[in-house]
Amino acid sequence: MSGFTDGDLAARLADEAGRILLQVRSSGLFSGKSLGKAGDQTANQFLCHALREQRPLDGLLSEEEKDSPARLGKERVWIVDPVDGTREYGEERADWAVHVGLAVEGVPVLGAVALPGLGEVLRSDQPRAIPSAPDILRMVVSRTRPAREATGVAEIIGAQLVPMGSAGAKAMAILRGEADIYLHSGGQYEWDSCAPAAVALGWGLHVSRIDGTPLEYNQADVYMPDLLICRKEHAEMVLREVAALA
DSSP: OOOOHHHHHHHHHHHHHHHHHHHHHHHOOOOOHHHHHHHHHHHHHHHHHHHHHHTTSSEEETTOOOOOOGGGGSSSEEEEEEEHHHHHHHHOOOOEEEEEEEETTEEEEEEEEEGGGGGGGEEETOOOOOOOSSSSOOOEEEEEEHHHHHHHHHHHHOOOOEEEHHHHHHHHHHEEEEEEEEEEEOOOHHHHHHHHHHHHHHHTTTEEEETSOOOOOOOSEEEOOOOEEEOOHHHHHHHHHHHHHH
């Protein structure tokens, strides 16, 4: 292993990948879907090469890399999403992210989420105080297809809907004090939530499936049906209302 701690490595990788993505976008050489593809592939090459150099004995799962069953035999597996929110990245919005997470025996123990459009990297091992929740709670939902459970629970508890792009941006909005609840039931993959879940856990938030069970990573099937990230004091209420909607 290199001189980097896991936390420093995750943060450095997420930050540098974000810088690369901004350079690709500002080059003026790509537009539309080709910009998203160029950004995804360029950042993925950087992340995967760097992880194999720095942590050669660990497993690796990336959205943009062909999956290998070899990772299933590894205790430590890095799970990365080079561009979480490719659409938002291509539209030059700020609500996209770079995810670098580490799962140990299936548990998201460490991660960093870069928000390059905001010039910020949030890491699981450097938590800060989260602003207090307002009287009217705010629930982040998809810009294009808000989940039925999320809109239903928001209506019941009187929460304000906050449309936002990528999964990482939604999760980090809670840490940044811009939202209070992230309830997703439309299906994701491990790379969509591993790093955000690790950071949220490191900052003391509640993280689970929408039935209250823990999230499990480095599975043979990387599909993850749902996710809840919120302050611990809101978790019981949200889980109860989700169950009532089922």
